[in-house]
Amino acid sequence: MKKVLVVLTNVTRYPGTKDATGLWLGEATEFVEEMLKANIEVDYVSPKGGFVPLDPRSMKYADESIMQIYETADFQKRALASSLSPNQVNASDYAAIYYTGGHGVMWDFPDNKELQQIALAIYKNNGFISAVCHGMAGLVNIKDDNGNYLIAGKAITGFTTTEEVLAGKKSVVPFLNKEIAEQRGAHFKKQRAYSEFAVQDGHIITGQNPFSVRAVAKLLIKSMSNHIQ
Template sequence: MKKVLIVETNVTRYQGTKEPTGLWLGESAEFVDELNKAGIAYDFVSPKGGFIPLDPRSMKYTDESILSVYEDPDFVHRGLTNTLKPAEVNTDDYFAIYYTGGHGVMWDFPDNTELQTIAKEIYAHNGYLVSVCHGIAGLLNIKDDNGNYLIANKAITGFTTTEEIIAGKKSVVPFLNKEIAEKNGATFKKKRFYKDYAIKDGRIITGQNPFSVRSVAKLLLNEIDLGGNKHANNLGK
């Protein structure tokens, strides 16, 4: 059975400031929890490989399930301290790539050509492009071999401008997700701020904010027939 590739950020602070950021813990941990319950294997990759900083604000939004993953030595080893470098990834091993969030991704996801190539190859082999919250930054600029944006003519969602304002970050982020998504031909969907919202359009699955992680995971898992039929080729069965 093929695996899911989870992408995390290496960025430690809001660029140009002294304020720390990094991975929003729940956006990795809750997704991992859903994969574990379904018996789906996964790996972790980051633009530079190795260490993953945590957004300190994300630690205020934990529950027992998040903390259980956070305390798992395997998650700490593979997901927080020894993530793969893009060059170490064999795309044939994966049926989906999932971009986690945290504001740090806005600086090291959008223009990383190695990650874009990985995503393109997974998608070209009938795989899924998946993101939540700011993780949409990893999907915004991917182009196919003809120079067309993969999100063009697709309905997607991500952290909204209203949510940036409420978070107090609109003035420090390098771009707004909705503006880039629409510029690159996507239809940007949203619900009320900080409400659970996830959508699927073809083989692209996106979630609006940190409260949408499990819904994103379930949309992906719904594409899998664990009995062995639906999308069996993608899973390598």
């Protein structure tokens, strides 16, 4: 079975502020744990490659399972210290791409053409595009060969406006996930704030919030197992 490419942010703080952001740790580690249990290898990429910062707020939610992956030499080196840059990635090596969240991704995921090309190549090769929480920012500007938004007509989810308000970041973020998804023609789905929710529409799998990581991972594993790689 082919590998899964995990996408991480390089953004260290909310632009124009002193407030730190970065990868929401559990959105990477919980996904990776599920992949490892299914004997699926992962690689890590970020828009710039190299160092990946952690959102300090995510550490407050780091339970034992999150810490076990976080403390491995493999994760610390390949994910946090020396993530791949997009030009080091061969899309044909992967059965799926997974966009992690953390608010930082809203600034460096949407307009990265190289990551868009990688995702589209995986998708066109019968692979899967997946994301959780703010990671859906990586999907919003991907266009197909006809110039249409890939998520147009698709059911997707992501961090909701209500959750943004509860997180205290509604006035800081560059866009609201529901609004931009609907502008692109997607059908934005949601459930109660901070409850587990994942939705699959064909080869696109998305999760609403940090509590939806494992649900996304399990849908992806099931879908991958149903396809001959």
